[in-house]
Amino acid sequence: MVKNYIPVLSIAGSDSGGGAGIQADLKTFAALGCYGMTVITATTAQNTQGVREIFPIPPNHIEAQMMAVLEDIPPKAIKIGMVNQPDVVEVLAKTLKKFPHIPIVFDPVMVATSGDRLIADGTVALLKEQLFPLATLITPNLDEATVLTGYAVDSVEKMHQAGKDILNMKCQAVLIKGGHLNTPVIQDILFQKERPEQSYKSTYIKTNNLHGTGCTLSSAIAAELAKGHELHMAVENARQYVYGALEAGKDIKTGHGNGPLNHFYQPQSQIIHELD
Template identity: 40%
Template sequence: MDNEINSFPQVLTIAGTDSGGGAGIMADLKTFQARHVFGTAVVVAVTAQNTLGVQNSFMLPKAMIDDQFAALADDLHIRACKTGMLGDAQHVRWVVANLKKYNWGPVIVDPVMVAKGGAVLLDPDAIQTVQQQLLPLATLITPNLPEAEQLTNQKITTQKNIQQAAHQLQELGAQNVLIKGGHHLAQQVQDYVLLADGSDFWLEAPRVDTNRTHGTGDTLSACIVAELAQGHDLTTAIRCGKQYVTAAIKHTIQVGHGHGPLNHWAGQKEGLTHAEI
């Protein structure tokens, strides 16, 4: 029986809550459940938000963050983890210290900076801390175009710019890079992947004309974490994440008056099996 303890894949999200349920830790846990892994969380921030925007936020103290990490380490076996909203430089440093303390497998960094409604979720003075301390821990970083611009301090308007930015992010320490192209308004959404061995590829999907995309980045990175925890290689995990998010946007649900959430059980709606997405 002892050999069965903690045998089920367990994953972790380190981020902020979303009282509206569409993004942050809430989106991560829904994705983990849909992808057949057991999700846990270290709450860094609590937000008051809905589909219309972020109305308020509260950053948790260091002792509570450290205690959450320690509680998980005392009992569970985390196989992969991700970061989301970290808020400010000191919270980034506290998270980095804990990630160095505990060996919890691949670390996916989703460098959340601005919410869909425009609220700032990472202080500008924390960007350097992310660059210098968090990126060197990243198995994979998953910025969107504005985030990639902030991290590399360059304007990104062409495919060549995207490739240059990905190489720059690798130089900052991230092993693998996925730059999401959803902010471009082309009919095909193109994401660029640069792997640690120097190989690269593009992912494409038809653009869905909808404003129900709240939590897209959280969901993508959470799906990748789930697949890695189950033993899939990174390329397979990234492709699965892209397919899952595409389905979750395509099969929209009507929730809220603003930037609505994804449909996290879209795989079941399409009749796709666990192995197919």
């Protein structure tokens, strides 16, 4: 038997402040006992107060990063985050079609916690057409669901409608995240084809340290899928991890704006599995 770590790949943007994007994904993978790898789609100049500048990585270099990883260390799951240019969408779709057996969690990052828009015009239509059909799960928050559907998703009722509408965009499954409603109980709703809707609820945590919450949740789901969990249990486990990271980091001061979660509040030992 050959022993190996559980590898998980993040395809996303780099956050120079360390709270979101690639940095949050790697922290999450490590905290959940997985071996993290990266394909960087863009670098950002940002901190806890906002995004100052975005520098896109050339598509040919993104493809080179992907193939270098996929040909040598095949991941057990892939998380996709910031994809802000149409030509990057095309490169990702072309490459990922060659690896249909790998589960993909796609967090359609469009708006930062600070409110800064992170996606170029014309990219959304391509995301729906080329990346949605490849993804095991799409994880939009309310702002992103609003961009995708074209109407304001600002209530639980609208979350139910948006989930059904996005599921019809050639998706396999959609998790609508309701954290932006700021209600006493936070509700996320999972929609899967030919299965009943599933709601996940947790108590609202009062904190300004929310930077990277969406990135962390999607990468945690990918890590749990990589471990072999079914989708509904991967979402449950990932939400519990994020809740703990928020609770453990709610009073920690990092920077002068929206601080990050405490990713390493309860780290797991690195998991090693056996290959035939």
